[in-house]
């Protein structure tokens with residue numbers, strides 16, 4: 001019996017791992033009933049050997065699926081071992097992992113068996129049992145099954161912290177090509193429904209605390225990168241749409257891991273586009289926290305992110321006329337845009353310069369990446385010595401000194417020669 | 418030169434600061450822990466006896482001039498147990514008391530920056546402990562965990578674990594510093610029983626019958642979520658430094 005559980009866990013964790021979201025933040029559930037658990041900033045309890053955060057028990061309820069999405073390991077036509085957990089098994093695993101401080105909570109997704117509602121009902125049931133029978137206040141992320149009824153979405157939002165529908169394919173054409181049984185509208189509908197009801201509940205809660213918490217960590221979605229020919233521009237415009245129009249908390253980018261020999265897709269053995277994925281996250285970060293717009297990062301003329309350098313540096317090099325900036329005077333907005341100065345350092349500089357004119361040593365101690373920033377700043381009496389350099393020259397110097405964490409994974413083609 | 422010898426407690430350090438001001442010592446002065454103090458003829462020794470009233474006066478004095486965050490920062494840097502941190506903290510306190518305006522953001526001052534950065538390091542360790550504690554369930558229903566944090570952070574994680582695991586008895590034991598924190602479903606106490614690996618493996622601790630199973634399931638889970646095509650050992654080690662593996666259920670077998 002235990003062996004069976006172990007086997008199921010290995011199959012259903014394995015099938016769930018391509019969903020890269022593992023966030024457990026954005027919710028603030030208190031353990032006020034002296035039950036089990038709470039949520040806060042989210043903790044990574046472990047890291048996989050590829051360096052991703054493990055914070056949730058991320059599994060599928062089942063990998064049986066009636067659909068045949070070409071990019072998915074669980075697709076109907078794929079010859080893999082199938083398994084299904086019972087509702088109780090998922091509940092027990094979650095509680096026992098949680099009590100041992102292995103996880104922050106549960107991320108439950110599922111292949112679609114019978115129909116959308118039947119599947120969604122079971123996901124909701126797991127969440128309901130955890131919350132009511134076990135007084136569990138840890139994090140619950142449920143996958144919204146495209147096509148599930150509003151009634152079930154409603155219940156899901158009452159028990160879960162976060163809900164997500166993965167669009168997977170950045171554009172409708174790609175979806176049509178690779179997942180012919182799925183309709184984009186079926187994904188957008190639940191998103192829109194939840195966006196509106198989350199907003200409405202949020203307003204209600206402002207006036208009455210009796211209104212129950214309702215998907216406090218909002219919604220997220222994921223796009224698969226590199227399976228289809230979309231440019232970074234198209235992808236980032238989609239992200240922009242999700243952040244602005246759908247009020248998504250997070251958009252995830254998942255470098256396509258080849259799982260099939262389907263000729264519509266990159267063949268098995270094609271490297272995962274990790275560097276591109278990383279660049280998209282950097283760009284996403286700039287959109288959300290640094291006040292950049294999509295057009296500043298990519299444009300119809302340059303629809304792809306530069307592989308050699310991060311998008312913030314690339315932007316600065318395209319806009320050298322704005323630099324150098326004086327760290328002792330520049331406003332916070334511009335400070336944050338200096339390559340090598342992050343948000344925290346920008347804030348520290350902003351606070352510290354009230355006491356003294358900051359010099360190189362101060363800046364290094366504050367923790368900026370001085371070797372990068374030095375091309376773009378002046379400070380104190382020390383003038384910028386790099387004014388004469390062109391964008392190309394700065395780029396060359398920086399690329400030569402940088403060793404990317406993602407490099408070794410990036411150019412396996414080289415091995416062919 | 419003056420040397421103030423204290424017992425290593427935060428209260429002791431505060432008392433030392435009080436006495437330095439009381440004796441109005443402006444010459445060179447150092448504060449050292451009694452455990453590492455080496456007597457010297459060149460210095461005038463003062464033995465500090467921790468004193469609640471004196472300690473409170475200094476604390477309240479600091480409180481008036483520092484934000485809660487900065488106050489916390491000072492305490493956190495103390496928990497680093499770094500050699501000489503007592504003196505950096507003294508310098509910090511002197512700056513606080515001698516300036517009218519708040520100094521806590523003056524990162525161009527090396528003592529202030531040092532305290533701030535040391536505290537950051539301690540907070541990182543606190544965070545790691547909230548992540549890397551692995552409880553094992555004993556047959557009498559106690560969830561216990563062994564840890565060996567780089568800094569003395571158990572006092573900083575009490576609230577986190579108490580809030581989170583309110584309905585289970587737990588014990589987190591610092592195997593370096595030989596003390597633990599124990600939650601009895603009501604309050605958290607400091608305990609000093611010797612609760613170590615050796616009595617764990619010698620069978621002195623009886624585990625719940627399902628403990629081994631859940632450990633195995635967790636190991637299974639950990640290896641299943643791995644995506645081989647994405648392997649990036651550098652990143653993995655950066656996030657989970659090898660020195661923590663000893664007590665991590667999922668990594669133990671890799672050591």
Ligand code: SF4
Nearest residue numbers: 065067069072075111
């Ligand atoms: S519906 Fe979901 S589980 Fe089923 S094949 Fe498509 S992506 Fe995979």
